[in-house]
Amino acid sequence: xxxxxxxxxxxxxxxxxxxxxxDVDPCTHYSxxxxxxxxxxxxxxxxxQSNCVEEIGFLGVGCAISKASGSMMTDALKGKTVxxxxxxxxxxxxxxxxxxxxxxxxxKLKVFEGVKQFPVRVKCAALVWxxxxxxxxxxxxxxxxxxx
Ligand code: ZN
Numbered sequence: 588x589x590x591x592x593x594x595x596x597x598x599x600x601x602x603x604x605x606x607x608x609x610d611v612d613p614c615t616h617y618s619x620x621x622x623x624x625x626x627x628x629x630x631x632x633x634x635x636q637s638n639c640v641e642e643i644g645f646l647g648v649g650c651a652i653s654k655a656s657g658s659m660m661t662d663a664l665k666g667k668t669v670x671x672x673x674x675x676x677x678x679x680x681x682x683x684x685x686x687x688x689x690x691x692x693x694x695k696l697k698v699f700e701g702v703k704q705f706p707v708r709v710k711c712a713a714l715v716w717x718x719x720x721x722x723x724x725x726x727x728x729x730x731x732x733x734x735x
Contacts, residue, residue, distance in 0.1 A: 594701035601655035606662045611644040619731040620718030622710050627653035631718040657715040676716045710734045
């Protein structure tokens with residue numbers, strides 16, 4: 588199976604059965620991400636305990652790519668430290684926007700390399716990561732981040 592097929596299969600599977608698609612209550616960090624270009628809208632919620640992600644979830648509506656991205660992101664970040672989350676976020680954004688080698692710690696998230704071929708889709712894949720970054724910066728105050 589080539590990367591293109593793997594990519595499509597993973598996206599479809601995660602879109603159908605998103606992981607961590609739920610509220611986190613109580614949560615310590617929260618952000619609401621919007622991608623007006625496509626109509627994707629997700630909130631990302633985290634509960635940090637001693638600088639580690641104890642619980643993480645996301646909820647909202649969006650296309651298959653944005654939803655699959657949220658599913659795989661939340662799976663990847665559980666148990667990680669804030670620094671590890673931010674490092675992974677940088678690597679992910681590099682993966683979908685830059686033509687350079689990225690670190691191996693992305694694991695399964697590497698299938699998103701496929702979106703680079705579809706520039707309009709990059710924002711869909713990046714949305715939940717932007718919201719994550721915003722949540723970690725802002726804490727639990729109610730606010731919204733937009734890709735536009
Ligand atoms: Zn989208």
